[in-house]
Amino acid sequence: MRPFDYQRPDGLDHASLLDRDGATLIAGGTNLLDLMKLQVETPETLVDINRIGLDKIEPTGEGGIRIGALVSNSTCAADPRIRADWPLLSRAILAGASGQLRNKATTGGNLCQRTRCYYFMNIDMPCNKREPGTGCSALNGRNRIHAVLGANENCIATYPGDMAVAMYALDATVEIAGPDKASRSVRVRDFHRLPGERPELDNVLEAGEVITGVTLPAPVGGTQLYRKVRERSSYAFALVSIAAALRMEEGAISRASLAFGSMAHKPWHDLRIDAALTGAKPSDALFDHVADLLLEDAEGYGENDFKIPLARRTVKAVLREATGAST
Amino acid sequence: MKLAINGTTQGFEGDPRTSLLDFLRRDCGLTGTKKGCDHGQCGACTVLVNGQRINSCLTLAVMHEDDEITTIEGLGTPQDMHPLQAAFVDHDGYQCGYCTPGQICSAKAMLDEAQAGWPSAVTGDLTAEAELTPEEIRERMSGNLCRCGAYSNIVDAITQVKEDAR
Numbered sequence: 197m198r199p200f201d202y203q204r205p206d207g208l209d210h211a212s213l214l215d216r217d218g219a220t221l222i223a224g225g226t227n228l229l230d231l232m233k234l235q236v237e238t239p240e241t242l243v244d245i246n247r248i249g250l251d252k253i254e255p256t257g258e259g260g261i262r263i264g265a266l267v268s269n270s271t272c273a274a275d276p277r278i279r280a281d282w283p284l285l286s287r288a289i290l291a292g293a294s295g296q297l298r299n300k301a302t303t304g305g306n307l308c309q310r311t312r313c314y315y316f317m318n319i320d321m322p323c324n325k326r327e328p329g330t331g332c333s334a335l336n337g338r339n340r341i342h343a344v345l346g347a348n349e350n351c352i353a354t355y356p357g358d359m360a361v362a363m364y365a366l367d368a369t370v371e372i373a374g375p376d377k378a379s380r381s382v383r384v385r386d387f388h389r390l391p392g393e394r395p396e397l398d399n400v401l402e403a404g405e406v407i408t409g410v411t412l413p414a415p416v417g418g419t420q421l422y423r424k425v426r427e428r429s430s431y432a433f434a435l436v437s438i439a440a441a442l443r444m445e446e447g448a449i450s451r452a453s454l455a456f457g458s459m460a461h462k463p464w465h466d467l468r469i470d471a472a473l474t475g476a477k478p479s480d481a482l483f484d485h486v487a488d489l490l491l492e493d494a495e496g497y498g499e500n501d502f503k504i505p506l507a508r509r510t511v512k513a514v515l516r517e518a519t520g521a522s523t
Numbered sequence: 524m525k526l527a528i529n530g531t532t533q534g535f536e537g538d539p540r541t542s543l544l545d546f547l548r549r550d551c552g553l554t555g556t557k558k559g560c561d562h563g564q565c566g567a568c569t570v571l572v573n574g575q576r577i578n579s580c581l582t583l584a585v586m587h588e589d590d591e592i593t594t595i596e597g598l599g600t601p602q603d604m605h606p607l608q609a610a611f612v613d614h615d616g617y618q619c620g621y622c623t624p625g626q627i628c629s630a631k632a633m634l635d636e637a638q639a640g641w642p643s644a645v646t647g648d649l650t651a652e653a654e655l656t657p658e659e660i661r662e663r664m665s666g667n668l669c670r671c672g673a674y675s676n677i678v679d680a681i682t683q684v685k686e687d688a689r
């Protein structure tokens with residue numbers, strides 16, 4: 197690990213002040229310290245935001261709930277209000293990492309966690325995300341865990357997390373404080389980026405910005421499922437995951453929202469899928485149509501080709517379970 | 524700065540790069556806590572911070588000013604074992620023993636989490652109270668790997684402590 201200067205502000209204004217000068221924020225540290233040990237991240241100044249507050253879960257005026265950026269994943273998943281009214285979020289968080297890691301991992305840090313691409317984590321290998329312009333080693337290399345949607349030759353990495361996938365399905369909003377007390381909100385669906393020409397940028401945060409919290413809109417009820425397919429049944433990242441919030445009325449789907457994890461540089465959400473499901477009667481043909489919409493532009497890079505049929509089977513299984521269809 | 528380790532106040536003035544794990548082992552002589560992977564992947568370094576289990580390899584000592592740290596040495600001694608330590612002995616919850624301190628610290632906090640009503644990935648009904656079945660224990664302990672594969676006996680040991688506590 198490279199030497200750094202350690203700072204611990206006691207409030208948000210102070211934190212963004214420090215952050216503005218190119219410092220790196222540390223929350224739970226479970227991703228950042230891992231990468232600092234590998235010298236993938238080499239901050240000169242580390243700003244420890246664990247004592248600036250932002251650690252509460254509070255109802256919003258509109259029937260929603262606001263989760264502070266420093267709320268731990270464990271606290272969030274165990275919160276009785278989240279469990280009762282936004283169970284999809286509890287499910288997704290509980291499907292990730294381990295009890296120890298969830299105790300440290302925070303809402304803000306989890307959203308900003310970096311890819312698990314092997315080459316990104318190995319400073320001896322070319323990687324456009326770590327060192328723009330050096331090339332992508334995964335494109336023609338080991339890419340079992342890589343993206344099949346929205347990627348290009350610049351970078352085929354995935355956003356690997358679970359929590360955010362549920363937040364995409366629930367249409368959450370990320371609240372961000374900037375330097376000089378500026379603040380803004382971004383729909384979580386617009387928070388992460390596709391690689392495009394700037395694979396080094398994972399999300400839309402600007403220098404000096406701090407995530408202060410995530411707001412979930414009022415509960416949508418219905419059936420909420422998080423299905424995670426992985427190499428072992430616990431304590432492993434997803435190969436493919438699906439968050440589904442779906443409501444049935446009189447034999448038809450009255451509301452649906454689906455999001456897909458570990459398939460792209462960001463959790464994947466396609467409005468056409470939600471629209472195709474809404475108002476329709478569950479059937480195998482409908483579920484195949486949804487899989488077609490999801491995968492029409494899917495592209496494998498060799499080792500990850502299997503993700504395409506896997507995603508098809510998984511989305512159909514999730515839809516069968518969520519609608520109670522016997523097809 | 525100071526932090527409390529197993530009830531004793533310790534000063535820390537070292538390099539900010541020092542992980543809590545290295546501080547415990549190297550500077551405090553508390554070598555019960557083990558280093559397996561140093562990357563959050565094995566659980567051998569599990570300790571309790573203010574009662575919660577964490578991986579001490581993925582946190583910096585300097586971030587823990589005034590925190591209360593409990594390591595395996597603080598849970599029990601050979602003469603006065605913690606019930607989990609005794610149960611691991613009774614059930615052969617180990618072979619080489621390398622993962623054991625982490626397993627026991629993790630199990631201690633895991634039982635407290637279950638007591639507080641926290642659900643897990645295998646809990647059927649998120650709004651009901653979860654019964655600590657072997658399946659639940661396995662899921663909740665999945666952050667602690669055992670290369671000797673003593674898992675069945677570890678689950679038995681934890682189950683016994685849970686039963687005895689009723």
Ligand SMILES: Cc1cc2nc3c(=O)[nH]c(=O)nc-3n(C[C@H](O)[C@H](O)[C@H](O)COP(=O)(O)OP(=O)(O)OC[C@H]3O[C@@H](n4cnc5c(N)ncnc54)[C@H](O)[C@@H]3O)c2cc1C
Pocket residue numbers: 220221222223224225226227228229230265266291292293294297300301302303304305306307308309356357358359401405406407408431432433434562563564
């Ligand atoms: C072995 C292992 C297994 C794992 N398995 C899973 C899994 O199955 N599923 C899963 O989803 N995750 C998994 N994780 C990842 C884990 O969820 C993340 O490491 C964690 O959520 C990151 O949160 P943190 O608070 O520790 O972030 P940190 O490590 O503190 O920070 C991560 C990044 O976020 C930035 N950041 C933190 N807070 C803010 C803020 N408020 N505003 C702006 N930027 C901020 C930091 O600067 C840093 O760049 C695993 C991790 C490990 C080590």
Ligand code: SF4
Pocket residue numbers: 311313314315316322323324325326331332333334335350351352353395
């Ligand atoms: S996939 Fe992205 S992160 Fe991985 S080597 Fe290529 S550029 Fe780097």
Ligand code: FES
Pocket residue numbers: 557558559560561562563564565566567568569578579580581
């Ligand atoms: S040494 Fe910390 S988890 Fe392996």
Ligand code: FES
Pocket residue numbers: 616617618619620621622623668669670671672673
């Ligand atoms: S007893 Fe040897 S690693 Fe668990």
